[in-house]
Amino acid sequence: MVEPLTPNQRGKCSIHLVSAMICNKCGIDKDETEFVFKNKTKGKRHTICKECQKQYKLKYYYDNKQSHYERNNITRAKIAEVIDNYKENHPCILCGESSKECLDFHHLHDKDIEVSKLRTFGSIRRVIEEIDKCVVLCANCHRKVHAGTINIGTSSKG
Numbered sequence: 001m002v003e004p005l006t007p008n009q010r011g012k013c014s015i016h017l018v019s020a021m022i023c024n025k026c027g028i029d030k031d032e033t034e035f036v037f038k039n040k041t042k043g044k045r046h047t048i049c050k051e052c053q054k055q056y057k058l059k060y061y062y063d064n065k066q067s068h069y070e071r072n073n074i075t076r077a078k079i080a081e082v083i084d085n086y087k088e089n090h091p092c093i094l095c096g097e098s099s100k101e102c103l104d105f106h107h108l109h110d111k112d113i114e115v116s117k118l119r120t121f122g123s124i125r126r127v128i129e130e131i132d133k134c135v136v137l138c139a140n141c142h143r144k145v146h147a148g149t150i151n152i153g154t155s156s157k158g
Contacts (some may be wrong), residue, residue: 019031020044024050035049035050036050054097079122082127087103092138093137103137104136107133108135111133112129113126115134136154
């Protein structure tokens with residue numbers, strides 16, 4: 001005789017002949033792949049299915065929308081401060097221009113994303129990682145580098 005499945009019991013479901021779990025939220029018996037990993041190395045999965053988690057996260061976001069906006073605005077302000085402070089302390093490596101409004105970040109290697117785009121939707125850690133791959137150039141020198149009239153090399157920062 002087969003014993004009935006208890007919530008979150010793993011194993012071969014006699015009805016479906018696949019690994020199955022029961023969602024703690026909706027109570028539906030679902031395939032194990034419908035549950036995201038909690039710890040992939042240990043093979044542990046969440047007890048709530050993907051669909052229920054999606055609904056929960058959506059509801060949570062709308063219930064806390066204002067705090068999300070406030071947190072994002074604070075993060076954007078901190079990122080802008082990091083970028084502006086870096087430009088204030090690093091003039092153009094070619095001509096010495098120091099006005100932060102005129103300065104650009106020029107990637108020497110391994111560009112993942114423009115620093116200016118990270119100002120809007122990045123994290124401080126990611127901004128610092130991208131800045132470490134760059135040198136600071138004024139707008140004029142930056143255009144000349146891309147046009148090929150000035151060569152700054154790509155092996156190290158100046």
